[in-house]
Amino acid sequence: xxTGIETNNQPPVTPKSVKKQKEGYEVASQWKLTWxxxxxxxxxxxxxxxxxxxxxxxxxxxxxxxxxxxxxxKTYKDAPPANVHFSDENGISRPFVYDLQLxxxxxxxxxxxxxxxxxxxxxxxxxxxxxYKLLGIIPTKTHFIGLEDSTKPFFxxxxxxxxxxxxxxxxxxxxxxxxxxxxxxxxxxIFGIILGGISGYFGGVADTIIQRLIDLLLSLPTIPLWxxxxxxxxxxWSTSQxxxxxxxxxxxxxxxxxxxxxxxxxxxxxxxxxxxxxxLAGASNSRIIFKHLLPSMTSYMIVNLTITxxxxxxxxxxxxxxxxxxxxxxxxxxxxxxxxxxxESIAFHPWLLWPVAFVIVxxxxxxxxxxxxxDAADPYKS
Amino acid sequence: MLNYIGHRLLxxxxxxxxxxxxxxxxxxxxxxxxxxxxxxxxxxxGTAVNQSEVLNLQHQYGLDQPVYVQYFIWMKNILFHWDFGxxxxxxxxxxxxxxxRIGLTMLIxxxxxxxTWVIAxxxxxxxxxxxxxxxxxxxxxxxxxxxxxxxxLIALVIVFYVFDHTGLAISGLFAPEYVGQPxxxxxxxSMLERIWVPVVIVGTAGTAGLIRTTRAMLLxxxxxxxxxxxxxxxxxxxxxxxxxxxxxxxxxxxxxIGWTLPALISGSAIVEIVLNLPTTxxxxxxxxxxxxxxxxxxxxxxxxxxxxxxxxISDILLAWIDxxxxxxxxxx
Numbered sequence: 001x002x003t004g005i006e007t008n009n010q011p012p013v014t015p016k017s018v019k020k021q022k023e024g025y026e027v028a029s030q031w032k033l034t035w036x037x038x039x040x041x042x043x044x045x046x047x048x049x050x051x052x053x054x055x056x057x058x059x060x061x062x063x064x065x066x067x068x069x070x071x072x073x074k075t076y077k078d079a080p081p082a083n084v085h086f087s088d089e090n091g092i093s094r095p096f097v098y099d100l101q102l103x104x105x106x107x108x109x110x111x112x113x114x115x116x117x118x119x120x121x122x123x124x125x126x127x128x129x130x131x132y133k134l135l136g137i138i139p140t141k142t143h144f145i146g147l148e149d150s151t152k153p154f155f156x157x158x159x160x161x162x163x164x165x166x167x168x169x170x171x172x173x174x175x176x177x178x179x180x181x182x183x184x185x186x187x188x189x190i191f192g193i194i195l196g197g198i199s200g201y202f203g204g205v206a207d208t209i210i211q212r213l214i215d216l217l218l219s220l221p222t223i224p225l226w227x228x229x230x231x232x233x234x235x236x237w238s239t240s241q242x243x244x245x246x247x248x249x250x251x252x253x254x255x256x257x258x259x260x261x262x263x264x265x266x267x268x269x270x271x272x273x274x275x276x277x278x279x280l281a282g283a284s285n286s287r288i289i290f291k292h293l294l295p296s297m298t299s300y301m302i303v304n305l306t307i308t309x310x311x312x313x314x315x316x317x318x319x320x321x322x323x324x325x326x327x328x329x330x331x332x333x334x335x336x337x338x339x340x341x342x343x344e345s346i347a348f349h350p351w352l353l354w355p356v357a358f359v360i361v362x363x364x365x366x367x368x369x370x371x372x373x374x375d376a377a378d379p380y381k382s
Numbered sequence: 383m384l385n386y387i388g389h390r391l392l393x394x395x396x397x398x399x400x401x402x403x404x405x406x407x408x409x410x411x412x413x414x415x416x417x418x419x420x421x422x423x424x425x426x427x428g429t430a431v432n433q434s435e436v437l438n439l440q441h442q443y444g445l446d447q448p449v450y451v452q453y454f455i456w457m458k459n460i461l462f463h464w465d466f467g468x469x470x471x472x473x474x475x476x477x478x479x480x481x482x483r484i485g486l487t488m489l490i491x492x493x494x495x496x497x498t499w500v501i502a503x504x505x506x507x508x509x510x511x512x513x514x515x516x517x518x519x520x521x522x523x524x525x526x527x528x529x530x531x532x533x534x535l536i537a538l539v540i541v542f543y544v545f546d547h548t549g550l551a552i553s554g555l556f557a558p559e560y561v562g563q564p565x566x567x568x569x570x571x572s573m574l575e576r577i578w579v580p581v582v583i584v585g586t587a588g589t590a591g592l593i594r595t596t597r598a599m600l601l602x603x604x605x606x607x608x609x610x611x612x613x614x615x616x617x618x619x620x621x622x623x624x625x626x627x628x629x630x631x632x633x634x635x636x637x638x639i640g641w642t643l644p645a646l647i648s649g650s651a652i653v654e655i656v657l658n659l660p661t662t663x664x665x666x667x668x669x670x671x672x673x674x675x676x677x678x679x680x681x682x683x684x685x686x687x688x689x690x691x692x693x694x695i696s697d698i699l700l701a702w703i704d705x706x707x708x709x710x711x712x713x714x
Contacts, residue, residue: 216400219693221648221685224666225408228682231670232411314532318652321534322667337538341656343551346542353542356535363530 034299037376044372047365054362058174060134065168066146066154068130069331073153073163076100079113081158081351084123095123100153110348121147121154158351160339169331170355176332177313178362180247184312185305187251192258193301197289199259200266207263214256225253226315230324239330246325250315258304265297299373306370310363317359333359386701390694401686406453409679417445419673420470456676460683467676471669476680479665484684486555487654487661491646493577494585498642502589503635506596507628510604521593528590534652537583541657555580555659580657584650588642596631603627636703639696644689 028036038044057064073079082097099119103112129143129150147154156167199210229249233242269275270293278288294301313333319325320334321341328335333355339345340352417439440446447455459465466476509518544550556572603609604627612622654663662681669678 212397216397216404219397219644219686219690220401220404221644221651221682221689223648223651224682224685227651227667227670228405228408228678229411231678232408234412310530318532318534322652322655324667324670340538343541343545346538347545350542350546353538356539359535360527360531363532364526367526367530 030299034376038372041372041375043368044376047368047372050361050365051369054174054178054365057171058178061171061175062132063134063142064144065165065171066129066143066156067150067165067168068132069164069169069172071130071164071168073151073155073159073165075102075163076113076153076155076159077163078111078161078349079153079155079159079163080349082153082155083115088120096120097123097147097152097154121149121152123154124148157354158349160352161345161349166336166351166354169336170333170358173331173333173336173355174358174362176243176326176330177316177334177359180243180316180332181309181312183244184247184250184254184315185309187247188255188258188308188312189301189305191251191255192304193262193294195255196259196262197266197294200263201270201285201289201293203267210259210263214259217253217256220253222253223318226250226319227322227324229253230319235327239326242326243330246316246319250312254308254311254315257308258301261300261304262297265300266293269293269296303370303373306366306373309366309370313359313363313366383702387698390697394690394694397690398687401690402457402683403453405679405682405686406456408682409675410449412673417470456679466680466683469669469674469677471672471674471677476677479677480662480680480684483660483662483665484681486659487647487650487663488688490577490580490584490650490654490659490661491643493581494588494646494650495639495642497581497585498588498592499635501585502592503596503632506593507600507623507631509593509597510600510631511623513601522597525590525593528586529594531586532652533583533587533649534656536586537580537653537656540579540583555661580650580653580659583653583657584646587649588646592635595635599631600627603630636696636699639692639699643692644685647685647688 062068079100084095084097085093086095087093088096097120098115098117099121100113101116103114104110105112123145124147125145126142127146127148127150128141129146131139131141133139143150155165157170158166160166160169195210195213199207226249230246233245233249237245275288275292278292283291316325316332317334317337320332321337323338326332326335336352336355337359340355346352417436420439421436437446445452456467459467464477466480468474469476469479472479505521509521512518541551555576556569606627609622609627612626613619617625650661651663651666654661655667658664662685666678666681668674669681
């Protein structure tokens with residue numbers, strides 16, 4: 001990948017011994033400069049680490065979760081989060097939980113659980129539990145953490161009204177919620193680059209039409225528009241059809257930001273000498289765009305996409321929350337939050353709000369990452 | 383200036399036409415219509431529906447016409463009679479269903495805007511003047527959280543928190559005895575007692591964003607030479623700050639009114655549903671789910687028109703303040 005800028009003053013390979021930024025500054029490649037800038041932002045670094053953790057969590061969700069997502073514990077419906085004890089009557093012990101016993105209040109008929117101190121279950125790593133396929137191929141029964149007897153109550157974040165382990169479901173939900181964001185970004189990327197690229201590179205009538213289209217999309221209120229389009233998805237569709245339908249809805253509305261960035265960059269770059277040189281050398285339009293112009297604006301596009309990811313996550317979450325998006329057999333953070341829609345349910349089962357924490361942390365991670373990348377993206381900016 | 387406004391108004395016409403067409407297409411998108419849902423319900427409840435009755439109903443609702451004819455009828459009635467059609471569900475004219483609700487939504491949005499400004503501008507100025515102080519860090523951090531957390535999740539958490547601590551369910555906009563009653567002094571007081579909850583919730587994200595903008599703008603200004611010169615000449619610090627940099631830093635805020643107001647209206651939709659307010663959000667959701675197309679369409683149309691007007695107002699304000707835009711805008 002050689003852009004015109006780099007070929008103009010071919011940077012010599014930076015020797016590894018050069019550690020101090022000052023010394024290597026003039027000869028460092030653009031990516032190196034970006035990395036140096038990025039490193040300065042500590043919050044962004046933390047976010048980058050958490051981002052990797054998040055991805056590993058989502059990919060291997062079946063391994064990390066103590067139970068299976070649709071496993072119902074009929075005797076432990078609406079059970080509160082597990083109370084892990086680190087000490088018993090003999091002092092410090094290995095972590096354990098007590099069995100739970102259902103108590104029904106005679107007057108209010110409220111169901112509560114109390115610990116049955118006579119039965120103790122120790123926590124173990126790499127326990128055998130429900131069988132699943134790791135990454136969808138390797139059949140196994142090993143779960144990262146749990147009790148020896150997987151039918152006993154160990155619910156890190158409690159259970160829902162059908163007795164399903166919420167923590168497990170949140171982990172599985174992260175897979176759909178995160179992949180949704182990435183697939184959404186992919187489509188946004190395609191729409192944004194094609195339309196923004198045409199608009200900026202060719203200009204003229206195409207530019208005017210696309211700009212008016214952007215104006216039009218920006219003048220429609222986003223969330224009501226999402227709601228209207230999501231409501232239009234037929235309820236007979238399967239989960240994966242709805243999933244892609246929603247991805248398309250969010251990206252058809254969301255490409256405008258990237259298109260503007262691409263257009264602005266195109267307008268600036270097409271006047272550069274290296275574009276002229278390529279054109280004089282007989283390069284075709286598509287070659288100029290894909291070989292010369294797009295690589296030069298990669299950093300801007302990455303930044304814009306990172307910033308768009310939270311919108312995707314929130315779009316999915318809020319639509320599913322309202323019952324307009326993904327539906328029950330599918331597990332996403334939004335679908336899980338649907339249970340928390342009514343005050344009655346969260347008043348007595350506040351642990352149903354746990355998905356909120358995951359959504360917020362994820363969005364924060366991408367925000368900090370985006371901020372760090374934005375500051376780092378333009379290394380020549382002094 | 384008048385030229386510019388006229389120019390912008392002319393540009394609005396094709397935009398509004400396009401918006402109305404898009405919205406009409408969207409509400410036509412779901413398979414079937416309200417009538418099919420309605421007939422299905424009747425059949426499920428055991429009532430036999432004969433064909434002539436169906437045709438009758440179809441004719442009554444204008445559903446037997448081609449789609450584009452339906453669109454023109456809808457538009458004609460809106461433009462000439464201020465009639466947005468009938469809500470199938472409520473069996474009432476749409477204007478009657480949405481009248482109060484649009485007003486309340488706007489009220490919440492405007493209060494949120496005022497709340498945002500009153501809170502964010504002073505904090506932004508403070509953060510810029512005392513850059514890297516403890517409070518600056520605290521405000522920046524809160525700002526990040528406020529920007530990242532979607533409003534409706536904040537609403538959920540606050541509703542839970544208040545209920546958990548006081549046993550009060552903060553939903554609705556009026557005390558129970560005023561629901562469905564005509565407007566009265568007591569009802570207004572009861573509303574003012576409750577309206578701050580959605581206002582604060584809807585305003586958080588905007589506040590967080592505005593703090594960051596104000597801070598960044600003012601920091602830019604404070605670093606400029608004229609500030610240094612003024613300081614070197616011995617102008618008092620307070621006078622120096624309020625005389626020029628703050629005015630300049632607040633200038634660009636005008637340009638954000640255009641999209642702040644629509645963002646507030648759009649963002650409040652889900653909060654209103656969570657808090658179960660008698661405003662546009664819950665009815666819109668309901669209308670969409672039941673294919674009450676004229677009701678849903680009218681909501682979308684009115685919200686979009688408000689958005690367009692918001693943008694127009696901010697553009698005009700900007701042009702009024704900044705001559706460069708006035709003349710540059712004409713050439714474009």
